Amino acid sequence: MKGILKMEKHYYLVVLVLTMNLLLPTHSIAQIIAAGEHHSLVLCGDSTSMSFGDNSDGELGSGLLFDSTIPVDVATLSSVTAVSAGRNHSLWMLEDGTVWASGENFHGELGDGTNNYSITPIQVSSLTDIKAIAGGFFHSVALHEDGTLSAWGSNTYYELGNGTEISSNVPVPVSSISNVIAISSRGLFTLALKDDGTVWSWGYNNYGQLGDGTEVDGPFPAMVSSLSNVIAIAGGQDFSIALKSDGTVWAWGRNYYGSLGNGTNGNSNVPVQVNTISDVIAIAAGYDFALALKSDGTVWTWGFNLYGQLGNGTNTDSNVPVQVSSLSGAFAIAGGYGHSMAVKNDGTIKTWGFNDNGQLGNATYIDTNVPVFVTESCQDITSVNSISARLTSSVFPNPFNSQFTIGGTKANGVAVIFDAMGKEIMRLKTFDVETKINCRNFIPGLYFVRYVEGNKVESFKLTCTN
Numbered sequence: 001m002k003g004i005l006k007m008e009k010h011y012y013l014v015v016l017v018l019t020m021n022l023l024l025p026t027h028s029i030a031q032i033i034a035a036g037e038h039h040s041l042v043l044c045g046d047s048t049s050m051s052f053g054d055n056s057d058g059e060l061g062s063g064l065l066f067d068s069t070i071p072v073d074v075a076t077l078s079s080v081t082a083v084s085a086g087r088n089h090s091l092w093m094l095e096d097g098t099v100w101a102s103g104e105n106f107h108g109e110l111g112d113g114t115n116n117y118s119i120t121p122i123q124v125s126s127l128t129d130i131k132a133i134a135g136g137f138f139h140s141v142a143l144h145e146d147g148t149l150s151a152w153g154s155n156t157y158y159e160l161g162n163g164t165e166i167s168s169n170v171p172v173p174v175s176s177i178s179n180v181i182a183i184s185s186r187g188l189f190t191l192a193l194k195d196d197g198t199v200w201s202w203g204y205n206n207y208g209q210l211g212d213g214t215e216v217d218g219p220f221p222a223m224v225s226s227l228s229n230v231i232a233i234a235g236g237q238d239f240s241i242a243l244k245s246d247g248t249v250w251a252w253g254r255n256y257y258g259s260l261g262n263g264t265n266g267n268s269n270v271p272v273q274v275n276t277i278s279d280v281i282a283i284a285a286g287y288d289f290a291l292a293l294k295s296d297g298t299v300w301t302w303g304f305n306l307y308g309q310l311g312n313g314t315n316t317d318s319n320v321p322v323q324v325s326s327l328s329g330a331f332a333i334a335g336g337y338g339h340s341m342a343v344k345n346d347g348t349i350k351t352w353g354f355n356d357n358g359q360l361g362n363a364t365y366i367d368t369n370v371p372v373f374v375t376e377s378c379q380d381i382t383s384v385n386s387i388s389a390r391l392t393s394s395v396f397p398n399p400f401n402s403q404f405t406i407g408g409t410k411a412n413g414v415a416v417i418f419d420a421m422g423k424e425i426m427r428l429k430t431f432d433v434e435t436k437i438n439c440r441n442f443i444p445g446l447y448f449v450r451y452v453e454g455n456k457v458e459s460f461k462l463t464c465t466n
Contacts, residue, residue, distance in 0.1 A: 031093075033343055035286070035336030036085030036135070038357040042071060042349065043083045044378030049074040049092060052374070053359030057088045058119030059103030065119055069358030069365065071377045075120045085336070086135025086185075092121055093133045099124040099142055107138040108169025109153035115169055124152070125170045136185035136235075142171065143183050149174035149192065157188045157204035158219040174202075177221040181444045184235045186285060191233045191240055192221060195444070197465075199224040199233055199242055207238045208269025209253030215269060224252070225270045231399065231444075231465055236285035236335075242271065243283045245399060245465060249274040249292055257288045258319025259303035265319055274302070277321045281463070286335030292321065293333050299324040299342055307338040308369025309353030315369055324352070325370045331461075342371065349374040393451050399463040402440045406451055409435045413453035419445070439464060 034041040039053035039060060050071035051060040058065060063075040074080075074092070077100060082093035089103030089110060100121035101110040108115055111124035124142070127150065132143035139153030139160065150171035151160040158165065161174040174190075177200055182193040189203030189210060201210040202218040211224035224242075227250060232243040239253030239260060250271040251260040258265055261274035274292075277300055282293040289303030289310060300321040301310040308315050311324035324342070327350060332343040338354030350371035351360040358365055361374035393408035406415055409430035415437065417426040428437070430451070442464045449460045 031082040032332050033334045033341050033349065034083045034085040034090075034135075035284075035334040035339060035341050035359070036090065037087045037287075037337040038339075038354070038359050039085060039088075039090070040334075040336065040339070040341060040351070040359050040361060041074075041083040041085050041090055042374075042377055043080055045347075046378070047079050047081065047095070048378070049077060049080045049083055050378055051090065052361040054088070054357035055119075057104040057117050059085070059088050059090045061090055061092070061102035061119070061121045063120045067357045069361065069363050070375045071361055077121050082133055084133045084135045084140075086140060087137045089135060089140070090121075091124075091133045091135050091140055093130055097127070097129045097131070097145070099127045099130050099133055101140065104138075105169075107154035107167055109135075109138055109140050111140060111152040111169065111171055113170050127171055132183055134183045134185040134190065136190060137188050137237075139185070139188075139190075141174070141183050141185050141190050143180055147179045147181070147195070149177060149180055149183065151190070154188075157217050159185075159188055159190065159203045161190065161202040161219070161221055163219045175220050182233060184233045184285075186235045186287075187237045189218075189235065191224075191235045193230055193233045193242075197229045197231070197245070199227050199230050199240075201240065204238075205269075207254035207267050209235070209238050209240050211240060211252040211269065211271055213269050227271045231463065232283055234283045234285040234290070236290065237287040239285070239288070239290075241274070241283050241285055241290050243280055243292075247279045247281070247295075249277055249280050249283060249290075251290065254288070255319075257304035257317045259285075259288045259290055261290060261302040261319065261321055263320050275320045282331075282333055284333045284335045284340075286340065287337045289335060289340075291333045291335050291340060293330055293342075297329045297331065297345070299327050299330050299333055301340065304338075305369075307354035307367050309335070309338050309340050311340055311352040311369065311371055313370050327371050349377050393458050393460075395449055395460040395462060398460075399465045400439065401465050403436055403438055404462060406430065406435045406437065406449065407433075409433065409451065410453050413451060416450045416452070418448040418450070 032043040061074040079095040084091040092100045129145045130142045134141045141151045152171045155167040184191045192200045200221040229245045241251045280292045284291040312322045329345040330342040334341040352371045413430035
């Protein structure tokens with residue numbers, strides 16, 4: 001999910017502090033929550049999943065066909081490592097690299113070789129080496145370990161990226177693209193981020209959401225114009241956003257409600273910068289609105305706000321970012337048709353916006369324009385304390401490329417590095433003053449560093465852009 005970047009400025013971003021008996025967060029920012037059109041998914045710390053909201057097509061994967069205003073267990077699945085929500089279908093990725101799906105399947109979006117909906121997760125055919133998933137309007141996309149892509153479902157607008165308009169209920173290769181490290185899809189198009197920091201797109205393009213300077217549908221992946229050093233992407237209904245390594249956000253496509261965040265309401269078929277926002281570390285896109293998570297744990301939103309999905313205490317659209325009310329310490333965000341989600345450092349989940357099917361998970365059907373707590377969700381999603389002061393030690397640069405440094409270390413210390421799933425991948429003794437760590441073989445994504453020195457334990461969250 002990151003592009004190549006050589007950092008020259010050192011960033012001292014201290015995000016987490018833990019005691020010895022606490023666990024590091026176990027999942028990456030983009031994978032632990034997902035918002036569909038009217039339903040929500042959560043990935044729990046024990047690698048199970050919960051869901052809430054609309055279940056008219058079985059998208060909750062609960063084995064029932066009833067909506068739920070509170071989280072319910074997703075049936076039969078364990079060892080889940082990622083979740084993604086399409087319009088009325090859901091996707092789960094397991095530790096073994098397989099993909100499972102439930103919900104609507106009229107267009108083949110479940111990828112099991114049929115067009116029958118399912119109320120419990122069923123395995124997508126012939127996928128075993130997957131490291132990322134994305135659910136679109138009527139289609140789904142998966143990223144293989146080798147950087148290639150497969151897609152399945154509707155292909156009316158070239159959503160499958162294989163040059164045809166033939167839909168498929170089993171995965172087919174996306175043409176002419178490789179070295180992909182992240183994918184995103186919500187509408188009738190798909191975005192892919194390559195390891196060189198460029199963004200590629202294909203599918204429906206009536207509003208310029210492909211960002212190639214045209215409004216012509218794209219049958220094959222094509223590069224988004226004038227955009228580089230991108231580390232994260234998010235596709236809305238008919239617009240797109242990208243996060244650059246310098247913390248700025250860029251957007252393109254439909255802008256009727258201000259979803260491009262540039263102070264206007266005019267569409268753009270090339271990227272434009274979102275106004276007045278910087279230091280962003282994560283992004284998400286809803287139907288016609290967007291979210292950004294800043295390094296200080298605050299969440300900012302812009303665009304369509306009929307249901308209060310901007311979370312700023314109003315129902316007024318905004319074409320520039322506004323801060324979500326009474327929300328701090330966030331580390332993950334997601335946007336649906338008309339609702340938004342955020343995970344806080346204490347493991348609680350907050351939601352706001354449209355709630356016609358209980359997608360806010362707070363045991364009501366009442367819309368709200370300020371965040372509310374999700375009821376009885378898995379609280380072991382993470383358990384950390386945010387801090388604002390710089391500790392004795394520091395980690396820089398952040399984001400990092402092939403190497404980072406832990407400053408303030410001692411010769412009797414130990415550094416332990418965990419991947420986004422909480423798996424220990426490196427342990428080494430530290431040196432006096434500072435310890436440089438070679439990370440050339442790290443894949444792009446989120447990492448956690450624990451530095452132990454006697455009774456002192458300090459932990460840091462970093463982003464790799466290899």
